[in-house]
Amino acid sequence: MCCPGCRAVAALIADSGLDAFYQQRTAFNERPQPIETGNLQQYLVYDDPELAATFTEVGADGTLSARLLLGGVTCAACTWLIEQSLSRVEGVASALVNLQQSRLDIRFDPQILPLSEIFARVETLGYRPRPYQASTQRQQMADEYRLDLRRLGVAGLGMMQVGMFAVALHAGDIQGIDIRYQGLLRWVSLVVASFVVFYSARSFFESAWRHLKLGTLVMDLPVALAIGLAWAASIWATASGTGQVYFDSVVMFTFFLLLARFLERRVRQRHAMTWFDAENTLPPIAAVQREGQWLGVPRIQLRAGDVVLVKAGDTVPVDAEVISGDSAVKEDTFSGEHLPRSVASGDMIYAGTVNVERVLEARVTGDYRDSRLAALQRSVEIAQTEKPRLARLADRIASWFIAGILLVTTATAVTWSQIAPEQALWITLSVLVISCPCALALATPAALTSAASALRAGGVIVRGENALESLSRATHMVFDKTGTLTEGTLEISDLHSLADIPAGELQGIAAALQQYSTHPISRVFSTTTAATGFEQVEYHVGRGLEGMCDGTRYCMGSEALCRPLAPQLPPPPDDRLYWIALVREGQALAWFGLGDRVRPEAAEVIRSAREGGLQLELLTGDSSGHGLLLAGELGIDSIHRGMQPQQKMSRVGELQQQGAVVSMVGDGLNDAPVLSLADASFAVAGATDLARTQADFVVVGGDLRTILDTWRKARQCRRIILQNFAWALAYNLCAIPLAAAGFVPPWAAAIGMSLSSLLVVLNSLRLNRRP
Amino acid sequence: MDSLYLLIPIALVFCVIAIRLLLWAIDSGQYDDLDKEAWRILADEDPPATSEPDRTDESDEEPRR
Numbered sequence: 001m002c003c004p005g006c007r008a009v010a011a012l013i014a015d016s017g018l019d020a021f022y023q024q025r026t027a028f029n030e031r032p033q034p035i036e037t038g039n040l041q042q043y044l045v046y047d048d049p050e051l052a053a054t055f056t057e058v059g060a061d062g063t064l065s066a067r068l069l070l071g072g073v074t075c076a077a078c079t080w081l082i083e084q085s086l087s088r089v090e091g092v093a094s095a096l097v098n099l100q101q102s103r104l105d106i107r108f109d110p111q112i113l114p115l116s117e118i119f120a121r122v123e124t125l126g127y128r129p130r131p132y133q134a135s136t137q138r139q140q141m142a143d144e145y146r147l148d149l150r151r152l153g154v155a156g157l158g159m160m161q162v163g164m165f166a167v168a169l170h171a172g173d174i175q176g177i178d179i180r181y182q183g184l185l186r187w188v189s190l191v192v193a194s195f196v197v198f199y200s201a202r203s204f205f206e207s208a209w210r211h212l213k214l215g216t217l218v219m220d221l222p223v224a225l226a227i228g229l230a231w232a233a234s235i236w237a238t239a240s241g242t243g244q245v246y247f248d249s250v251v252m253f254t255f256f257l258l259l260a261r262f263l264e265r266r267v268r269q270r271h272a273m274t275w276f277d278a279e280n281t282l283p284p285i286a287a288v289q290r291e292g293q294w295l296g297v298p299r300i301q302l303r304a305g306d307v308v309l310v311k312a313g314d315t316v317p318v319d320a321e322v323i324s325g326d327s328a329v330k331e332d333t334f335s336g337e338h339l340p341r342s343v344a345s346g347d348m349i350y351a352g353t354v355n356v357e358r359v360l361e362a363r364v365t366g367d368y369r370d371s372r373l374a375a376l377q378r379s380v381e382i383a384q385t386e387k388p389r390l391a392r393l394a395d396r397i398a399s400w401f402i403a404g405i406l407l408v409t410t411a412t413a414v415t416w417s418q419i420a421p422e423q424a425l426w427i428t429l430s431v432l433v434i435s436c437p438c439a440l441a442l443a444t445p446a447a448l449t450s451a452a453s454a455l456r457a458g459g460v461i462v463r464g465e466n467a468l469e470s471l472s473r474a475t476h477m478v479f480d481k482t483g484t485l486t487e488g489t490l491e492i493s494d495l496h497s498l499a500d501i502p503a504g505e506l507q508g509i510a511a512a513l514q515q516y517s518t519h520p521i522s523r524v525f526s527t528t529t530a531a532t533g534f535e536q537v538e539y540h541v542g543r544g545l546e547g548m549c550d551g552t553r554y555c556m557g558s559e560a561l562c563r564p565l566a567p568q569l570p571p572p573p574d575d576r577l578y579w580i581a582l583v584r585e586g587q588a589l590a591w592f593g594l595g596d597r598v599r600p601e602a603a604e605v606i607r608s609a610r611e612g613g614l615q616l617e618l619l620t621g622d623s624s625g626h627g628l629l630l631a632g633e634l635g636i637d638s639i640h641r642g643m644q645p646q647q648k649m650s651r652v653g654e655l656q657q658q659g660a661v662v663s664m665v666g667d668g669l670n671d672a673p674v675l676s677l678a679d680a681s682f683a684v685a686g687a688t689d690l691a692r693t694q695a696d697f698v699v700v701g702g703d704l705r706t707i708l709d710t711w712r713k714a715r716q717c718r719r720i721i722l723q724n725f726a727w728a729l730a731y732n733l734c735a736i737p738l739a740a741a742g743f744v745p746p747w748a749a750a751i752g753m754s755l756s757s758l759l760v761v762l763n764s765l766r767l768n769r770r771p
Numbered sequence: 772m773d774s775l776y777l778l779i780p781i782a783l784v785f786c787v788i789a790i791r792l793l794l795w796a797i798d799s800g801q802y803d804d805l806d807k808e809a810w811r812i813l814a815d816e817d818p819p820a821t822s823e824p825d826r827t828d829e830s831d832e833e834p835r836r
Contacts, residue, residue: 079807099807146797153793161786181775188779192786266805 018084043119046131051284051298052115055131059107063093066115068104071128071692073097078127085125089113100266101142103132148262151200155255158196159248165189166248179241186238186245193231193247201227201254217399219441225402227254229432233425243426260445282351282368286317289361299368306364310355312518318351319371320362326541327357330520333669334372334645335621337482338490338520338596339578342542352669357518357541376645376673380694383649383677393469393718394444397725405435405736412740427742434739435732439756443724444469446764451717454768459700460710467696471680471711472718473661477609478652478674480666481620481627484684485634485704486596488667490524494593496573505531506590510582513537513545513556521580524594544580556582576629598630605704606634612711615660619648621670648674665707667691680714682707713767720767724760731756 046052056066073079079097082104086095091112096105106118122129165185172182201224208224211217230246237243287309288297294309299317302308307323310316316329328340333352340356343349349362352373368374412431416424448469452462462468479485495503508531514522515530516537534554537547544557555562557580563569566583573579577593610616616636620627623642631639640651652674655662664671664678667687675681676694683695684704692698699706735752738744744752796802 077810080811097807098804100804142803145803149797149802150794153797154790157786157790157793161782164782178772181772184775184779188783192783 016085016088018081043116043123043129046115046119048284056115062109062111063107064110064115065105065107066118067132068106068119068122068129069132070097070102070104070122071130073099073102073127082122082125082127086118086121089121092118100145101138104129145266148258148265151203152255152258152262155196155200155251155258158192158200159251159255161192162189162196162248162251165192169245183238183241186234186247189245189247190235190238193234193251196251196254197227197231200258204254204257216395217402218395222402222405222435223253223257223441225405226432226435236425257441260442263449282373283315283317287311302364302367304364304366308362308364310349310360310362312355312358314355316349316351316353316355316362318364318368319366319373320349320364322347322349322360322362325358325360327355327360328519328542330354330356332482334376335670337622338488340520344542356520357539376669377690379646379649379673380676380690383673383694393721393725394440397440397729401440401729401732405432408435408736408740415740416742423742427740430742430744431736431739434735434744434752439728439731439753439760440725442757442760443728443764444721446761447717447720447724447767450764450767451713451720455697455710455713458706458709459703460706461698461700463696463698467680468714468717469721470661471663471696472714474614474663474680474711476615476617476655476660476662478617478619478655478662478664478678479636480664480668480671481618481622481630482596483667483687484665484671485602485618485630486598488596490520490578490594490596492524492592493577493595493597494573494591496591496593498570498588498590501589506582509549509554509589510556510592512549513547513554516547517545521594552584554582554584556580562588574625576625578624578626595626598634599702599704601704603634605708606636608708609711610635612708617651617655619643619651619674621645621668645670645673649677652677663711665704666695682710717767720764724763727759727763728756 052064052066055068056064059065070082073082079099082097083095086092086104086106091109093107093109094105095107097103098105104122108118119129165188169177169182169185169189171177172185204220204224204227208218208220212221227250230250233243234245234247234250237245282299284299285296286299286302287294288302289295289307289309290297302318308317308320310320312327322343322345324345326342326344328342329349330338330340331350331353332338334350343360348365349355349360350373351368351371409428409431413424413428416427448466451468455462482488492507495506497503497506507525507528511525511528512530512532512534514525516522517539531549533549534547535549537545539545540557540561543561544555546553546555546561548554553565555565559569559572559581562581562583565585566588569581569583569588572581572591573593577595579591579593581591582589606616616638618627618631618636618639620639620641621643627639627641630636640647643651648671652662652664656677656679661680662678663680663682664675665682665684666675667684669688669690671683672688672690672694675683675691680697681695682697682699683691684699684702684707687695687698697707697710699710731752735744
C-alpha cells in the first residue's frame with residue numbers, strides 16, 4: 001500500500017468480499033486521493049432537486065435514473081467493482097457502467113438513498129464521479145463510433161459472401177467451369193463488393209481526396225487507389241468476360257484495414273471521453289449579500305457588483321475584489337505552489353483558489369466566463385489546436401512510395417502496350433495488386449498498439465498512441481517542479497537552533513502554537529506532539545502566531561513579527577527554503593526551514609535522461625530560490641522561475657518553433673495548457689484531472705523512472721516501425737519488378753502479400769514485453 | 772447446376788437480412804461497450820446473487836436520451 005487512499009480502498013474492497021477484483025483487473029488503477037470527509041460533503045449539493053434535474057430523470061415508478069461520468073475507470077474489472085458494490089446498496093435498482101464512455105447509469109429510489117450518497121460511495125471506491133452532461137463533442141464521438149462499427153460489420157459480412165463465391169471461382173479456374181456459371185458468380189460478387197466499396201471503403205476515398213486537395217499524399221491514397229483500381233478492373237473483367245477478378249481481395253483488404261483503424265480509434269476514444277471541465281470544481285452555491293442578509297444563491301446567478309462571503313476553507317466561487325477581511329488564498333491552481341498568498345482589502349481573489357485563513361467579503365467583478373480559471377481552460381483548448389502536428393512517419397514514407405508506385409505502374413502499362421497490348425491491362429493491374437500497401441499500412445499501427453499495451457501493463461496509461469512517435473523524437477524534456485520533481489508536500493527540512501534547547505522541545509513549542517492556525521504551514525507540525533501550557537494564543541493573518549507560556553511571550557512566524565520581541569534574531573540562513581522564526585521574549589530560539597522533498601528517484605531520472613541526449617528544462621510557478629537550487633543539485637540545464645500557465649505555454653511554443661520536439665512532465669491544473677501543447681506529455685501521480693486529460697501518458701504509480709521506461713519504449717517502437725517499413729519496401733522492390741515482367745500469377749501475389757503483412761505483425765509483437 | 776440461379780439469390784437475401792439485423796443492433800446501442808460485455812461473462816462466477824437483476828435489466832435499460 002502506497003498511501004492512505006489506497007489502503008482505504010483496498011480495505012473497503014476486501015471487506016465487501018469483492019477482492020476478486022484484484023485478480024481480474026487487467027490494468028493498474030490510478031492512485032486515489034486520501035479520502036477526507038470534507039470531500040464527501042461537497043456532494044451534498046447534488047441533493048438539490050434543481051441541480052439534480054440536469055442529469056437525472058424520474059422514472060414511472062418513482063425511481064430516479066442518474067448519469068454520472070467517472071474518472072479513473074481503467075479496465076473492465078473497475079466496472080464490475082462499481083456495479084457490484086453499488087447494486088448491493090439498499091435502494092439501488094440497477095447500476096451499469098459503460099466502460100467505453102466511463103459512464104455510470106444508475107437507477108435508484110431517492111426516498112431510501114440520496115443522490116449525494118451515491119457520489120460519496122463511488123468516491124470511496126477511488127473513482128471520481130461527476131454529473132454527466134451531454135456535449136456535442138461527446139455525442140459526435142459516439143456517433144462516429146457507431147458509424148465505424150457499421151462500416152466494419154458490413155465489410156465483414158460482405159467479405160464472407162464474396163469469399164464464398166471466390167472459392168467457387170478459384171476451384172473453377174483449376175478444374176474448369178462453365179462460362180455461364182463463372183459469369184453468374186462474377187456478377188454476384190460484383191454486386192456485393194460494390195456495396196462494400198461504396199459503403200465501407202468510402203472513408204478511404206474521402207480521406208485520400210481531402211488530403212489530395214490540400215496537396216498532401218497520405219497512406220489512404222494508395223489504399224484508395226488499390227481498392228478503386230482493383231474494383232474497376234474487376235468490373236471490366238466481369239463485363240467483358242475476360243481476365244481475372246479481384247473482388248475478394250478488394251473486400252478483404254477493406255475489412256482488415258477498417259478493423260485495424262477501428263481498434264486504434266477505440267482505444268483513443270475511451271480516454272478522450274474522460275473530459276474535464278474546470279467550472280465543475282467551483283462550488284455551485286455561493287453566499288451573497290441581499291438586503292443585508294447572506295443568502296445561498298446558485299453560482300451562475302452571480303453578477304458583477306454582488307458581494308459574496310467566502311469562508312475559511314471554501315473555494316472562491318468567482319473572481320472578486322476583497323472589500324473586507326484579510327486572509328490568504330492558496331493559488332496552486334495557477335502557480336502550482338502550496339504556500340498561500342496573503343490578501344487584504346483591495347486585492348483580487350480568483351475563482352478556483354481556496355481561502356485558507358479567515359472569512360472574506362468580496363465584490364464580484366464578473367461571471368465565470370471572465371474569470372482567470374475560464375481563461376486557463378480556454379488556453380488548454382487553444383493549446384490543443386496549436387499543438388504542432390509532426391508529420392507521421394507513415395505518411396512521409398507514403399508520399400514517395402505512392403509516387404514510385406504510380407511511376408512504375410505507368411511505365412509498365414506503356415511498355416507492355418508496346419509489346420503485347422492485350423496483356424497490358426492485366427499485368428499493370430497485377431503490379432498494383434502486388435504492391436498492395438497492406439504491410440506498409442500496418443507497419444505503424446501494429447507497432448504502436450503493441451508498445452502501448454506493453455506500457456499499460458507497466459503502469460502507464462497511454463492516451464494518445466501517436467505521442468509515442470513524437471516522444472521517440474523528443475529533444476527536450478521539460479519538468480514542472482512542485483509535485484513532479486518534488487513530492488508536493490511541505491515538511492521541516494532544516495532546523496537552525498539558536499538557543500541551547502533540544503530540537504524536540506523546539507518542535508513541541510512550535511506545534512503547540514501552530515495548532516491554532518489553519519494555514520498550510522501548520523499542517524507540517526501536526527504530526528509532532530505539542531508542548532502544553534500555552535494560552536492566549538493569537539493568530540496574526542499572514543504573519544504568524546503569538547502566545548503565552550509560563551508568563552513568557554512566544555512568537556512564531558515571519559521575521560517582521562518576531563524581530564520586535566527578540567531584536568538579536570539573526571537573518572534567515574539562506575533563501576533555499578521557506579524560513580519561519582521561533583522566538584520568545586528577549587531570546588531567539590530557532591529558524592525552521594520548510595521545504596518540499598525531492599522525489600528520491602528524481603536525480604537518477606535526470607541523469608539518465610541527460611545521458612540519453614535530452615535537453616532538460618525546469619519550468620516552475622515558484623519564484624523562490626528553491627527552484628534554482630534544485631536545478632543545480634539535479635543538473636538541469638536551464639530553469640525558468642515564477643512562470644504563469646500562459647508563460648509556460650509560450651516557452652514551450654518558443655522551443656517548438658526552434659525545431660525542438662518537447663516532452664513535458666507535470667501534474668497541476670496550471671500545467672494543463674502546457675501539457676496539451678507539448679508534443680508528448682506526462683501527468684504524474686496525483687495529477688489534477690485537467691492535467692490528466694491533457695497528457696498523452698498518465699503515470700499511475702508514483703515512480704518517475706516510468707517516464708524513462710516509456711521514453712525507451714518509444715525509441716524501441718520507432719526502431720521496430722523502421723524495420724517494418726524496411727521489410728515492406730524490400731518486399732515491394734523484389735515483387736514489383738517480377739510482376740512488371742509478367743512472372744507473378746495472382747495466387748503467388750496473394751501469398752506474398754499475406755506473408756509480408758504477417759511478418760510485420762510478428763515483428764511488432766516483439767514490443768509487447770514489459771518495460 | 773441450374774439451382775445456382777435460385778440458391779445464390781437466396782444467399783444474398785440472407786446476407787441482406789443479416790446486415791439489417793447487425794445495423795439495427797448497432798443503432799440500438801448493443802455494441803456501445805465491447806470491452807465490458809466480453810468480460811462480464813467471466814466475472815459471473817463468484818459475485819453475489821444480487822447481480823442477477825442487473826443483467827436482465829440490461830436490454831431495456833440501455834438508455835436513449
